[in-house]
Amino acid sequence: MSAHRAVTLLAPLVVAVVLGPLVAGIAVGLFAIASDLFDPAASFALSDDGVVLVFDVVFAYYIGWPIALLAGVLVSLWMMRGPPSALVVNAAAAIATAGFMAVAVAGVLGPVEENNGRSNFLFTLVVALVAANGCWLLMRRFARKGVVGVK
Numbered sequence: 001m002s003a004h005r006a007v008t009l010l011a012p013l014v015v016a017v018v019l020g021p022l023v024a025g026i027a028v029g030l031f032a033i034a035s036d037l038f039d040p041a042a043s044f045a046l047s048d049d050g051v052v053l054v055f056d057v058v059f060a061y062y063i064g065w066p067i068a069l070l071a072g073v074l075v076s077l078w079m080m081r082g083p084p085s086a087l088v089v090n091a092a093a094a095i096a097t098a099g100f101m102a103v104a105v106a107g108v109l110g111p112v113e114e115n116n117g118r119s120n121f122l123f124t125l126v127v128a129l130v131a132a133n134g135c136w137l138l139m140r141r142f143a144r145k146g147v148v149g150v151k
Helices: 003-038 046-078 086-105 111-119 121-148
Strands: none
Touching (some): 003 046, 003 121, 046 086, 046 121, 086 121
């Protein structure tokens, strides 16, 4: 296996684990800030929104790294065939989220994650899809160039 091929196949893992939770945390944080700004009965001051944004990013890394890792593995496997499309990236995010939540519901990860798996699946799925699309939009040009040279 050449070095170029190894880098091409590892790139989706690195992008998913590094950028995926970051995009998800920023998206959730910006949504919270926007809903705080447009809510007439807002309880937070604007100075608290920065703290909430940082907390959302840290929490996204804490919760989302296994989902991002599994989605990155799935996209990396697809890149053996060709460049990933938006459909492939969204399918990988949905499969990774469903798989992680299924393991959480089974109780393997403990009672806290079992409750999280039962009650937060839809939220986690939407955030994973937003993160996957954000990563794909940022990296699709490089992925297309990387796969073309790999045979």
